[in-house]
Amino acid sequence: MPAAPDFPPAPDRVTPRRALISLSDKTGLEATARALHGAGVELVSTGGTRAAIAAFGLPVKDVADLTGFPEMMDGRVKTLHPVVHGGLLGVRDAAEHKAAMDAHGIGPIDIVWIDLYPFEKTVESGGGFEAAIENIDIGGPAMIRSGAKNHGYVAVAVDADAIGLVLEALQADGATSLELRKRLAARAFARTAAYDAAVSGWFAGQVDDAAPVRKSIGGTLAQTLRYGENPHQTGAFYRTGERRPGVAHAEQVQGKELGYNNIADADAAYELVAEFERPACVIVKHANPCGVAVGGDLSEAYARALECDPVSAFGGVIAVNRPLGEADARAITEIFTEVVIAPGADEAARAVFAAKKNLRLLITDGLPDPHAPGEVFRSVAGGFLVQSRDVARITPADLKIVTKRRPTPAEIEDMLFAFTVAKHVKSNAIVYARDGQTAGIGAGQMNRRDSARIAAIRAREAGEAKGLGRSLAEGSACASEAFFPFADGLLEAVAAGATSVIQPGGSIRDEEVIAAADEKGVAMAFTGVRVFRH
Known part of the structure; x- marks a missing residue:
């Protein structure tokens, strides 16, 4: 490990005299270049950025004029040169560094504004392997890291907000402060880290490496939250490079700022509602669905979803899979x-929602694809877990009927609907459903029997609230997201009114559970697929 050199303290104020600019996205370039020129800063640039600045009528020096080497190898080599990196890394107040800079004609670079090659956008837009490779920036990250390491003298900007802070400082004081340069350096290292994470993650996918030796996650701050799950916790919301439709890329039309729990619940609701082809509505409370239904239109689907548990629905999150109309x-x-x-x-x-000022209305550009692969992350002490997204979807052909009585076509439809919902309910999960409507949901219990009982209570109360004089679970299908380890959970479901059961199977007591189903005249199907959600 290199020893820390005995450098003089970095100055608080640096008056910049030279800026190196290299941008892929040239939005805002003219105004910034004019402001820097007006502040007496010499502009140095490369390729298309240099041509753009020259077209504005501003003096600009080509990097090749500094290095004495032309841009070569299709632009792969242009800034990887001692004159550039010496100008970025040189500690101006260190005698040895200053002597080296003077001896080799290396002038200091005080501002670096770099927008990296659009690797993420290239991948997102479906660019092929070679296009992605050519959009991996090499010189850009190297200059960013050099400037950020030497933040005692160099201000590094990696986005429009950062260069805006530099301009504000120049307009106010004609110089950059050490505090600002440190903050910009932290931002710069985060940008290169996220960029490298995007490249490494993509490359691992190209070689089918599901568990690379090193794994990085990159994100861009979307929102600083008032707090996390609770007021005493801090919270922030980051966007990754994944362009999956949902809360991360939704437009907030109105309402209060989203909170940590709002975002988590909206994501859970939207992922579930996307599973259905018919008009559907999902109501989520504290990460679990409390009502799910399909209907002829959204208004009907919402009314049926609300019937399942109107008490829990109060203050909940609602997701639908069709555009909303006035009646909805x-x-x-x-x-x-x-x-x-x-x-x-x-x-x-929108006009109707506008009357409810506190309601947050989020509009997305589509529905997430339930079959699209992806990754799910979860932190643990000292590390994090990574798994592939659960894209399981069971069809009638996947079912293995294990009881003497075969389910009717209507029961099969109910079973598949219930199992789809159970996939999105915290384990242990039991879901009763009938005619495209959840009747009762039991979530997050330590044993499956209790989940079945809680779901039965919900179904009974829903039936009473509807004035039926019976439980909504009568004649329903019961879905369990994992196998019944004992017959007791199944018997609770039968007592609640279920006439068919769908579960993964695979318990050492499967035969005992099947026998109990046969004794009660219940049809049961095994999926062979478990859909735990913790």
Whole structure:
């Protein structure tokens, strides 16, 4: 490990005399270049950025004029030169560094503004392997890291906000402060880290390495949250490079700022509602669905979802899989709702929601694909877990009927609906459903029997609230996201009114559970697929 050199303290104020600019996205370039020139800063640039600055009528020096070497190898080599990196890394107040700079004609570079090659956008847009490779920036990250390491003298900007801070400092004081340069350096290292994470993650996928030796996660701050899950916790929301439709890329049309729990619940609701082809509505409370239904239109789907558990729905998050109309908005706003997320809303619907100032309305550019691969992360002390997204979807052909009585076509449809919902309920999960509507949901219990009992209570209360004089679970399908380890959970489901059961199977007591189902005349199917959610 190199010993720390005995450098003089970095100055608080640095008056910049030279800036190196290299941009892929030239938005804002003219105004910034003019401001820097007006502050007496010499402009140095490369390729298209240099040509753009010259076209503005501003003096600009080509990097090749500094290095004495032309840009070569299709632009792969242009800034990787001692004159450039010496100008960035040289400690101006260190005698040995200053002597080296003078001896080799290396002039200091005080500002670096670099927008890296658009690797992430290239991959996102479906660019092929070679296109992605050519959009891996080499010189840019090297200059950013050099300037950031030497933040005692160099101000590094990696985005429009950062160069804006530099301009503000120059306009106010004609110099950059050490505090600003440190903050910019931290931002710069984060940018190169996220960029490298995107490249390494993509490359691992290209060689089918599901568990690379080193794994990095990169994100861009989308929002600083008022707090985390609780007021005593801090919180922030970051976007990754994944362009999956959902809360991360939604437009917030109205309402209060989203909180940590709002974002988590909106994501859970939207991922579930995307599973259905018919008009569907999902109501989520504290990460679990409390009502799910399909219908002829969204208003019907919402009314049926609300019937499952109107008590829990109060203050919940609602997701739908169709654009919202006025009638849908009027129905939804009859009770207090925290967040509504949808793939669209017409002007009439927006006007209705606007009357509820605190309701957050999120509009997305589509629905997430339930079959699209992806990764899910979870932190643990000293590390994090990574797994592939659960893209399991069971069809009638996947079912193994294990009981003497075979389920009817309607029961099969109910079983598949219930199992789809169970996939999105915290384990242990039991879901009763009938006719495209959840009847009762039992979530997050330490044993499956209790989940079945809680779901039965919800179904009974829902039936009473509807004035039926019976439980909504009567004639329902019961879904369990994992196998029944004993027959007791199944018997609770039968007692609740279920006539068919869907579960993964695979318990050492499967035969005992099957025998109990046969004794009660219940049809049961095994999926062979477990859908735990912790």
